[in-house]
Amino acid sequence: xxxRANLIIGGALFALAILVGLLAPWLAHTDPVLDANxxxxxxxxxxxxWFGTDDQGRDIxxxxxxxxxxxxxxxxxxxxxxxxxxxALGLSAGYWGGWWDDVVNGLTNLMLAIPxxxxxxxxxxxxxxxxxxxxxxxxxxxxxxxxxxxxASALSLRSQGYVQAATVLGYGDLRIMITQLLPxxxxxxxxxxxxxxxxxxxxxxxxxxxxxxxxxxxxxxxSMLSDARDQxxxxxxxxxxxxxxxxxxxxxxxxxxxxxxxxxxxxxxxRRS
Amino acid sequence: MTGVxxxxxxxxxxxxxxxxxxxxxxxxxxxxxDRGETFGLVGESGCGKSITALALIGLLRQPLSIxxxxxxxxxxxxxxxxxxxxxxxxxxxxxxxxxxxMTALNPVSPVGRQIAEMFVLHKGKSWREANxxxxxxxxxxxxxxxxxxxxxxxxQLSGGMRQRVMIAIALACGPDLLxxxxxxxxxxxxxxxxxxxxxxxxxxxRGTAILMISHDxxxxxxxxxxxxxxxxxxxxxxxxxADVFRSPSHPYTQGLVASLPRLGSRAALGRxxxxxxxxxxxxxxxxxxxxxxxxxCAQATGICRTVAPVADLLEAGGLVRCHHHA
Numbered sequence: 001x002x003x004r005a006n007l008i009i010g011g012a013l014f015a016l017a018i019l020v021g022l023l024a025p026w027l028a029h030t031d032p033v034l035d036a037n038x039x040x041x042x043x044x045x046x047x048x049x050w051f052g053t054d055d056q057g058r059d060i061x062x063x064x065x066x067x068x069x070x071x072x073x074x075x076x077x078x079x080x081x082x083x084x085x086x087x088a089l090g091l092s093a094g095y096w097g098g099w100w101d102d103v104v105n106g107l108t109n110l111m112l113a114i115p116x117x118x119x120x121x122x123x124x125x126x127x128x129x130x131x132x133x134x135x136x137x138x139x140x141x142x143x144x145x146x147x148x149x150x151x152a153s154a155l156s157l158r159s160q161g162y163v164q165a166a167t168v169l170g171y172g173d174l175r176i177m178i179t180q181l182l183p184x185x186x187x188x189x190x191x192x193x194x195x196x197x198x199x200x201x202x203x204x205x206x207x208x209x210x211x212x213x214x215x216x217x218x219x220x221x222x223s224m225l226s227d228a229r230d231q232x233x234x235x236x237x238x239x240x241x242x243x244x245x246x247x248x249x250x251x252x253x254x255x256x257x258x259x260x261x262x263x264x265x266x267x268x269x270x271r272r273s
Numbered sequence: 274m275t276g277v278x279x280x281x282x283x284x285x286x287x288x289x290x291x292x293x294x295x296x297x298x299x300x301x302x303x304x305x306x307d308r309g310e311t312f313g314l315v316g317e318s319g320c321g322k323s324i325t326a327l328a329l330i331g332l333l334r335q336p337l338s339i340x341x342x343x344x345x346x347x348x349x350x351x352x353x354x355x356x357x358x359x360x361x362x363x364x365x366x367x368x369x370x371x372x373x374x375m376t377a378l379n380p381v382s383p384v385g386r387q388i389a390e391m392f393v394l395h396k397g398k399s400w401r402e403a404n405x406x407x408x409x410x411x412x413x414x415x416x417x418x419x420x421x422x423x424x425x426x427x428x429q430l431s432g433g434m435r436q437r438v439m440i441a442i443a444l445a446c447g448p449d450l451l452x453x454x455x456x457x458x459x460x461x462x463x464x465x466x467x468x469x470x471x472x473x474x475x476x477x478x479r480g481t482a483i484l485m486i487s488h489d490x491x492x493x494x495x496x497x498x499x500x501x502x503x504x505x506x507x508x509x510x511x512x513x514x515a516d517v518f519r520s521p522s523h524p525y526t527q528g529l530v531a532s533l534p535r536l537g538s539r540a541a542l543g544r545x546x547x548x549x550x551x552x553x554x555x556x557x558x559x560x561x562x563x564x565x566x567x568x569x570c571a572q573a574t575g576i577c578r579t580v581a582p583v584a585d586l587l588e589a590g591g592l593v594r595c596h597h598h599a
Contacts, residue, residue, distance in 0.1 A: 021276075033492050160376060161355055161371060161373050161376030161377040162378050162379040162380070163376075164371075165369075165371060165377040165378075165439075166379075167332060167363075168330060168332060168364065168368075168369045169363060169364035169368065169369075169394075169442065169443075170360045170361065170362070170363035170364030170365055170394060170395060171360075171364075171393060171394065172357075172360060175394070179379070179382070179390065180379055183379070183381040183382065184379070184380065184381050186381075235434060
């Protein structure tokens with residue numbers, strides 16, 4: 001039953017984060033950007049201001065609620081792009097081998113050698129700031145681990161009896177990759193994916209901090225953390241609440257990934273029942 | 274048994290490329306299997322029987338390749354067919370079951386889906402129809418409660434059940450030839466007998482020819498009408514399976530038959546040592562000149578060490594490759 005607990009808690013946390021993002025207009029007390037009032041600047045958390053207010057008098061609670069939209073969009077979409085690229089390259093490289101494997105390996109090593117944040121920075125510099133370029137930049141720079149895992153799994157799965165059996169039964173290469181190899185490597189890919197979502201949320205924060213993310217007045221958890229850095233001693237609630245939001249989201253994602261892995265592995269499923 | 278044989282192999286040579294040179298892992302392989310016939314290929318590990326089967330279905334991979342020879346399926350040469358054309362044959366016209374039912378099924382896919390996929394792949398059925406056909410296929414291999422079993426994953430089935438599922442997959446598209454590579458080695462003896470019986474009956478019903486590959490002479494003789502014995506990459510004797518036991522011609526076959534344990538032999542003859550064939554199989558790179566069996570053969574003479582024997586036709590039918598055959 002312990003195995004189900006992480007799935008439920010993780011799923012609940014992640015679902016909560018998504019719900020908050022979706023329902024932001026109804027959950028927020030004030031407009032996150034426009035309702036600035038210097039009369040209320042730097043109020044500590046209270047019944048009126050649940051999470052306190054910042055130096056321009058904006059409601060932190062409302063900003064955290066709206067920030068979920070940016071952070072989750074970036075986390076989910078960019079990691080999906082990464083997973084698709086990583087799996088497509090790694091799976092085909094591991095299965096086909098030969099010169100294609102060499103090419104993919106070289107590319108992966110190149111990506112691992114360049115710090116992904118620096119690479120993302122370079123892409124952002126070319127594309128200019130904004131949500132779309134953020135998704136592209138983070139989606140193209142973090143697939144190397146997924147690729148490695150997919151390649152390693154494909155290499156070991158390739159020699160499995162059922163993959164050879166599928167060849168003998170007349171399956172084509174693509175069908176073998178999709179029906180035989182992919183489902184068998186999904187577990188680790190999902191776990192890497194959830195971790196990747198967490199790190200994408202953090203990368204988004206870093207890029208926003210450097211002014212390359214979402215444009216400043218509009219909130220994302222990352223940019224809120226960055227803004228709050230100077231006031232961490234005088235107004236700690238400015239960092240605590242967005243930080244907590246990031247923490248809970250990433251925790252939820254990791255628990256969810258663990259739980260999903262348990263479900264997707266039929267052997268652990270029968271052990272439990 | 275007239276007309277074009279189902280599959281015909283002529284002077285097949287399989288090369289092993291070990292980097293610097295090519296050596297023949299098997300050569301001079303010739304046999305034919307007629308429609309609905311049962312044919313056995315017997316030999317010890319490494320004699321080339323499994324790679325011969327792989328050559329038939331076009332799945333030799335580096336470092337192995339077909340060096341020369343012809344493989345005809347229904348009179349059509351298939352060794353140079355394109356990958357796509359070969360794929361149409363595999364699973365559809367020529368199917369294969371394996372030694373390890375434990376690993377030959379995809380662990381993350383329900384068995385029903387794996388059977389159904391064959392109908393989708395080769396017969397262009399919709400998944401809906403295919404799932405229905407999968408239940409019928411599972412029923413035909415006598416799996417109880419097939420409509421429930423199709424949802425099971427391979428690890429939920431016993432070894433015997435898994436091999437039944439493999440047979441269902443292999444026979445799904447009604448192939449003309451079923452290649453069975455050591456189909457029962459991983460199973461215990463009582464299950465072995467059931468599986469063999471099932472395979473034989475299903476193939477007889479549908480007119481599917483069987484090419485059975487095994488090291489177990491007794492098993493092959495039991496299932497197959499004709500048997501070819503391979504040694505060190507060559508077929509040394511090919512006979513009707515009853516004749517192999519009654520009057521083996523090649524010294525190697527004689528040795529194999531003599532080394533089979535017989536039930537009750539201890540009571541009749543007292544405690545005796547099981548007969549064995551002295552020596553070991555030579556490595557592929559170091560096959561001896563002449564007859565490859567000569568270093569282990571009690572009857573070997575000068576000619577055996579220099580000249581490779583040709584296949585002699587026997588009066589009783591069959592052929593043997595020995596200078597001194599009976």
